[in-house]
Amino acid sequence: xxxxxTLNVNEINIIQKKNLYLLLTVVVIVGxxxxxxxxxxxxxxxxxxxxxxxxxxxxSNIWFSSSTLANxxxxxxxxxxxxxxxxxxxxxxxxxxxxFALMGSKLTYINKPLMLAAKIIASISRNIPVVxxxxxxxxxxxxxxxxxxxxxFFGSFGFxxxxxxxxxxxxxxxxxxxxxxxxxxxxxxxxxxxxxGSMPQMFSWILFMIETNIRSATLVGLxxxxxxxxxxxxxxxQLNYEMVSLITLAIVLAVLVIExxxxxxxxxxx
Numbered sequence: 001x002x003x004x005x006t007l008n009v010n011e012i013n014i015i016q017k018k019n020l021y022l023l024l025t026v027v028v029i030v031g032x033x034x035x036x037x038x039x040x041x042x043x044x045x046x047x048x049x050x051x052x053x054x055x056x057x058x059x060s061n062i063w064f065s066s067s068t069l070a071n072x073x074x075x076x077x078x079x080x081x082x083x084x085x086x087x088x089x090x091x092x093x094x095x096x097x098x099x100f101a102l103m104g105s106k107l108t109y110i111n112k113p114l115m116l117a118a119k120i121i122a123s124i125s126r127n128i129p130v131v132x133x134x135x136x137x138x139x140x141x142x143x144x145x146x147x148x149x150x151x152x153f154f155g156s157f158g159f160x161x162x163x164x165x166x167x168x169x170x171x172x173x174x175x176x177x178x179x180x181x182x183x184x185x186x187x188x189x190x191x192x193x194x195x196x197g198s199m200p201q202m203f204s205w206i207l208f209m210i211e212t213n214i215r216s217a218t219l220v221g222l223x224x225x226x227x228x229x230x231x232x233x234x235x236x237x238q239l240n241y242e243m244v245s246l247i248t249l250a251i252v253l254a255v256l257v258i259e260x261x262x263x264x265x266x267x268x269x270x
Contacts, residue, residue, distance in 0.1 A: 064242040071243065075231065075250050082227035083254060085145060086213035089152035094206045097122075097157055098195075101164030107176060108168060108194055110186070118161070126158025130216045134223040143225035151220050152213050163205040164198070171197045200269045207262040214255055 037044060102108045104118035128136075134151040141147040175193040184192070221229020228251060235243035 061241040062245045064246045068242040068246055072246065072250075075228070075247055078228045078231050079250050079254055081145070082217045082221060082229070083214055083258070085149055085227060086152060086217045087210055089149045090156050090206060090210045090213050093153045093156035094160055094202070094209075097160035097164050098202070100157075100161045101168055102190065102194070104161065104165045105168040107171060107173065108190060119165075122158050122161035122165075124158070125154050126162060128154070128158075130155035130220060131223065134220045138224055145224075145226050147224040148217060148220045148226050151224070152217060155216065156209050156213060160205060160209060164202055167198045167201045167205070168194060203269055204266050207265060211255065211259055211262055214258060215251075218251055 036042075100118045100122055103110060103114045104122065106115075109115040130151055133154045134147065137147045137150050141150065171194060175197065176189055179189045179193050217227055218229045218232065221227035221231075222233045224230075225233075228247060232244060232247045235247065
């Protein structure tokens with residue numbers, strides 16, 4: 001009985017501590033929200049009250065006529081161009097990311113200076129937003145597809161290097177050590193133990209990045225004057241909300257289709 005009572009008291013103390021931490025977390029979050037509202041002079045009540053008016057405006061402007069639907073061909077052509085740029089930029093970045101991930105992983109690094117250099121390059125690429133890359137590159141390359149490709153490439157490269165490094169580090173160390181014990185070379189270990197075990201998860205990250213880049217490519221297109229983003233910006237500035245609605249719907253459907261295909265592939269490879 002004494003032991004049972006002691007256990008019950010300990011469990012109650014643990015639960016009370018968890019509840020206290022949860023309460024403190026909620027208080028801190030609410031405090032930060034209130035502080036941010038005060039600094040930015042944002043009124044949450046006014047924001048909530050404006051939702052019905054915004055929903056009413058969207059409902060009255062989201063529908064498009066048959067004359068607008070006649071432009072579906074040009075929308076789909078530029079949407080397809082955007083999807084292709086996203087896929088090519090992601091897959092190209094993935095090739096470079098694998099090399100840098102092998103240099104940056106604790107399991108496969110060649111030497112520490114190369115590992116440090118690989119992580120620094122990937123970190124710089126990752127921490128500069130895609131929009132910033134587009135603004136930087138548009139100065140050098142102008143408004144064309146190459147600028148959009150490079151902006152998505154650099155953004156994807158930094159993210160994929162980190163994802164691939166974590167994937168490799170989580171791989172089986174036993175298989176690597178077993179091959180090294182048999183006298184296997186560095187590249188033999190990479191192609192026989194590291195990559196086969198890490199490749200399914202790497203493919204999953206690549207598919208995720210393609211989905212992300214299709215959404216990002218629309219914003220990049222606004223800045224580089226290419227793809228579906230350019231068409232969206234063109235009609236938005238003309239206040240042609242029917243075309244904007246059609247373009248938005250096409251983008252959403254494309255992303256949903258790509259996501260569904262990616263999920264099917266993930267289930268097969270993982």
